[in-house]
Amino acid sequence: MIAQREPAAVAISVRHLTKRFGDTVALDGVTLDVPTGQVLGLLGPNGAGKTTLIRILLGLTRLTSGEAELLGRPAGSRDVRPRVGYMPQDLAVYVDLSVEENVELFGRLYGIHGTRLRAREEEVLELVQLSDRQRSVVAELSGGMRRRVSLAAALVADPDLLLLDEPTVGVDPELRAEFWEFFHRLTDRGKTVVLTTHYLEEANRADRVVFLHGGTVLAYGAPAELKHRTGTENLEDAFLHLVRAGSGRSG
């Protein structure tokens, strides 16, 4: 067990975050605190601003105004990068390399080497159930398996914060359930997991969810709380309810 760094109570802190691309406003005054040790579901339709928010947190996109901090440091700063694992929505693994070569590459880029790298590799490949395929070239694997390789690459360096863009797409229900168990095992160890998903029902397993809509936070809270507040049975209905209430208010 690696000694935890001084645990900040808040893993992600976003204040009045705005991002404009020319005349388009992708994020419009987003304010959000994500407590350490939780799984946060980032929900919303295409174009809601989920990917832009994640890219700003990673330092890949510059914010227009506002503030974004990860683990107590400005988003994208050099000392925070080694502690943040990322799985993009695109496949983003080298299809012409083997499973283990991909995982080892990202391990090395995040600063782990030698026996520790070997041990971490074994652990994450077991988790994504690819131990028997570690020498296979990714191009030979199915779509679901490729996404598991991508997840393994995000996990290998044991980061304190995980940003996962659609980690469960194309993963069968049984393994998806295991992923969620694993996410909670990580949060039990003080890690924080932020993920986006299209399966609104699986977001019920998140500690908290954020509904993003048109670049603004429509609602933020525990799934049960949001359902209760909207008087709905599931997150999908809760989301629709909030969208309609929001548009009713403004128009």
Add this chain to the structure above:
Amino acid sequence: MALRRVLAVTRKALGQLAHDRRTVAFVLVVPLVLILVFGYGFGGQPTHIATVVVNEDQGTVGSALLAALPSGVLDLSTVSSNASAWSAVHSGADRAAIVIGPNFTAMAKAGSIQLTLYLDGTSPTVAGAVVSAVESALQSVFSSHGNGSAFRVTSDYVYGSSTTPFIDTIAPGIMALAILFITTVLSIIVLVRERSAGLLERLFASPLRASEFVAGHALSLTVVAVAQVAVLFTVALVIFHASFSGNVLFAYAVLVLFGVGNLGLGMLLSAAARSEFQAIQFIPLLLIPQILFAGALFPLEAIPVAFRPISVILPLTYAARAVQDILLRGWGVGGVALDILALGIYAALMLGGAILLVRRQA
């Protein structure tokens, strides 16, 4: 810059190559094909030139001259008159005619000869080969027929000799040109692949710095360039029997340095382009001016004066000149220091530019 992350990138890139045997073959076959094509295409001397002869000489020197022509260069056929010799060249049936007049032997003995050549000037190379074949025959005939002082041509070669094969003189330029082709194109393509499927974005979300990314790829591509230069030298030495008077290893190192600059250029262009398609479009734009204006295949003196300044900004100019000076003139570091400096600056600028631009694509 962290060496470990640089090496992680290098290892990854070489791993990709190792998995792709076809690309490995490609990477080694392309220089082979290029040097063979250029070598046979540009490096050959004209041989078996169709030539007609009119020999009206009443003595023996005319026949001796014909017998002394270097073998294989001219394919001789005989016609009976000056007029038909001219029309053979005029019709295009023959490239040249050698007209030996009736008094040739007498003139030779008197120490002054008259020899007429009809030449097809449409190919200066061919015409030049005919002239030099005839001149060399004249020299050998008159050195053995005494009293030849009026015709003796004294040739003093500072570099090379009258028998230096053309391929020797052109091989350095061909090798530099081949390296330009291969390294530039390969690095453009390698980086284009990185841009696909969100890989660059993922790499730059990690602690990896742009400088480490560029250095890692530069290292792996340098490994490839080292192998490619080896192929070029092997072909030049074994297949073309080129013989160089200078230090082959030094020339090897200069070619690799040139390769590093080119792969920097490839990465820079790939990073600057907005799409993969755009990146590929840079290739002809980059290569054609250098083929023509860098003095690699054609001497700079063959370029119109107005265009010669272009060569100053073409990296191939410095690479070709340095490799020519090293291999053909036997010069050492002192002689080519400025060219090496220019290649070093080129490499630094290109790699630096690639570092500045590559993150923008993430």
